[in-house]
Every structure is written in C-alpha cells, then in structure tokens.
Amino acid sequence: MNEIRILKPDDMHLHVRDGAIMANVIQDTARQFARAIIMPNLSDPIINAFKAEQYYRAIKATSTDLEPLMTLYFTDQLTMIELDKVKHSPHIHGVKLYPAGVTTNSESGIDSINDCFPIFEMMEKKGIPLLLHGEVNDPSVDIFDREKVFIDKYLTNICKEFPSLRIVFEHISTKEAVDFVSNSNQLVSATITPQHILLNRNDLLVGGIKPHNYCLPIVKRSSHQKAVLNAAISGNPKFFLGTDSAPHFRSQKESACGCAGIYSARTALEFYAQIFDENNALDKLENFASKFGADFYGLPQNKVFITLTKKEYKVPSSILIENQELIPFYAGETLKWQLSSN
Numbered sequence: 001m002n003e004i005r006i007l008k009p010d011d012m013h014l015h016v017r018d019g020a021i022m023a024n025v026i027q028d029t030a031r032q033f034a035r036a037i038i039m040p041n042l043s044d045p046i047i048n049a050f051k052a053e054q055y056y057r058a059i060k061a062t063s064t065d066l067e068p069l070m071t072l073y074f075t076d077q078l079t080m081i082e083l084d085k086v087k088h089s090p091h092i093h094g095v096k097l098y099p100a101g102v103t104t105n106s107e108s109g110i111d112s113i114n115d116c117f118p119i120f121e122m123m124e125k126k127g128i129p130l131l132l133h134g135e136v137n138d139p140s141v142d143i144f145d146r147e148k149v150f151i152d153k154y155l156t157n158i159c160k161e162f163p164s165l166r167i168v169f170e171h172i173s174t175k176e177a178v179d180f181v182s183n184s185n186q187l188v189s190a191t192i193t194p195q196h197i198l199l200n201r202n203d204l205l206v207g208g209i210k211p212h213n214y215c216l217p218i219v220k221r222s223s224h225q226k227a228v229l230n231a232a233i234s235g236n237p238k239f240f241l242g243t244d245s246a247p248h249f250r251s252q253k254e255s256a257c258g259c260a261g262i263y264s265a266r267t268a269l270e271f272y273a274q275i276f277d278e279n280n281a282l283d284k285l286e287n288f289a290s291k292f293g294a295d296f297y298g299l300p301q302n303k304v305f306i307t308l309t310k311k312e313y314k315v316p317s318s319i320l321i322e323n324q325e326l327i328p329f330y331a332g333e334t335l336k337w338q339l340s341s342n
Contacts, residue, residue: 017247036066083122098133113154127166134151156180189292192239202222232276241289
C-alpha cells in the first residue's frame with residue numbers, strides 16, 4: 001500500500017507551551033491533527049477553569065485550524081465548585097495529575113496520592129477524566145522502575161476504590177502498564193507516544209548520551225518497547241495516539257541538566273504511519289489515531305480526511321524560532337511516509 005486516506009486524527013497528549021514557541025508548535029500540529037488534549041504544566045500552571053479558558057483563547061488566536069481540548073493541572077485545592085466549572089465547560093476535558101517533581105514544570109504537583117482520594121471521588125461522580133503521569137516521585141526508586149511502582153503502589157488501588165472513574169494512563173512505557181490497562185475495565189485507557197515505540201534505552205545511552213532522546217517516562221529496555229508497540233497495533237480501543245510532543249530549545253536540552261521532552265509534532269503522524277506499515281498494521285492506524293481517543297473522551301469523530309503517501313521525507317535538522325534552535329525527533333533522518341501536503 002503506497003497511500004492511505006484516514007479521518008484527520010487527534011493528538012490526545014500535547015504540550016504547546018506559551019510564548020514564542022507556541023505558534024510553531026500549533027502550526028506543526030494543525031497540519032496533521034484536528035484536535036489535541038493540551039497539557040496544563042506551564043511555568044504558571046493552568047490550575048483553574050478561568051486560566052484554562054484564557055489559555056484556550058490564546059491558542060485559538062494563534063490558529064483556528066486546531067481545536068484545543070483543555071485540561072486543568074491537578075492540585076489538592078480542587079473543589080466541587082471548580083469541578084462543576086470543568087464539567088460544564090465546552091473546552092475543558094480532564095484534569096492532569098503530576099506527582100511533584102516527576103517531569104517538566106511538575107514542582108506544583110502532588111506529594112501524596114492518597115490525599116487526593118476525596119477529589120477522585122468528586123471526579124468520578126461528575127464523569128471528569130483523570131489524566132495520570134504514572135510515575136512515583138520517590139528518589140529511592142530506580143528511574144526505570146518508577147512506572148511499575150506507581151501501578152503497584154497507587155494505580156491498582158485507585159482503580160479498585162473508584163471503578164467508575166475515567167482514567168487515561170499517559171505515555172505508557174512498560175509491559176506492566178500495557179498489561180494493567182489491558183486487564184482493567186473499559187474506563188481505563190492509555191496514550192502511546194512514537195518515542196516509546198521507536199526508542200529503547202540503548203538509543204539514549206549507547207555511544208554517548210543522546211539528550212534529544214531524553215523524555216519522561218524514560219525509554220526502557222527493548223522488551224518494554226516491544227510490548228508498547230504491540231499494544232499500539234493491537235486494535236484494542238483502550239490504546240490510542242498521544243504524542244507527548246514536548247518542545248525545549250536546544251540550549252535547554254544540551255545542558256548540564258537537560259530538560260525531558262521530545263519534539264515530535266513536526267512529523268508525528270509520519271512516525272506512526274511508518275511504525276504501523278512496518279508491522280503490517282496500516283489497516284489499524286485510523287482507529288488508533290482518529291477514533292479510539294475521540295470515543296473515549298465522548299467526542300464526535302472528525303469529518304475531514306487526510307492522505308499519507310509512502311514517499312521519503314527528510315526531517316529538518318533544526319527549526320529556528322527567534323534565533324533559538326528547536327531540534328525535532330529524528331532530526332536530519334529520512335522517514336518513509338509523509339503527509340501529501342508536504
């Protein structure tokens with residue numbers, strides 16, 4: 001198959017930041033995606049509905065081609081009144097929980113998951129999705145084990161205590177996460193990034209540290225990489241597309257304490273097309289990219305179509321934004337698929 005036409009997909013996990021970088025991120029995203037779940041972990045987090053509506057308007061002022069699906073940053077100060085605003089907002093679609101310190105701009109996150117149970121109960125009653133960065137923030141836990149420990153220590157109990165709570169286990173990176181989601185009820189789902197399919201820890205560490213392959217959750221050994229791939233191409237509606245594309249300037253990545261995040265928004269759909277094609281699963285790409293996520297969030301499926309062509313496309317080596325470089329995923333390398341508009 002040298003061409004595929006699918007419903008325009010949605011990116012169910014995206015960082016667009018703010019400031020000068022935002023316009024480029026949105027432009028790259030809108031070429032491929034109709035809608036995107038927008039992460040709230042700005043340097044000034046989106047902690048209430050008022051801020052979410054402001055952020056929504058800022059994104060729409062940048063481009064009307066992408067419909068942003070907003071989220072709140074989970075804090076232990078969330079009230080029934082604030083959750084009512086979330087429930088009745090046409091623009092807010094979930095609340096994102098970050099354990100404090102686990103990733104970029106998570107310093108205002110949660111120190112005690114167990115203390116959040118009263119808020120989980122309110123969210124369950126109102127049908128508001130809980131989006132989870134599923135890693136523990138315990139410094140004694142090995143970084144490669146933090147997702148598994150989160151499942152064992154917290155997520156298993158959350159799902160037991162709140163069986164009607166809609167949960168998205170974001171950017172899963174381990175076989176344990178795949179198995180947990182597969183064996184949970186239909187209200188538990190997961191997003192899958194291109195990097196957790198395409199990379200393992202050798203790609204980060206062998207031959208020198210590759211800072212532009214550094215993300216959180218960190219990429220794992222090849223057995224976990226294979227498990228995540230198999231989940232993506234399985235046709236199971238619990239697993240859907242979420243790039244976790246997260247831009248940082250080159251100076252922020254190539255530093256003594258480099259930022260976590262991979263910028264895939266420029267060619268995200270081409271990555272997925274290549275992955276699905278190489279695994280004889282192109283017939284499953286539309287469901288994974290365009291249907292399963294929308295269905296989970298209770299959104300209508302998009303009506304517009306896009307076309308992908310099996311034709312070589314070279315990823316730019318860098319993207320210049322106000323005299324600073326942004327290095328995209330697979331910079332300078334050649335992909336086998338491209339959007340027909342490229």
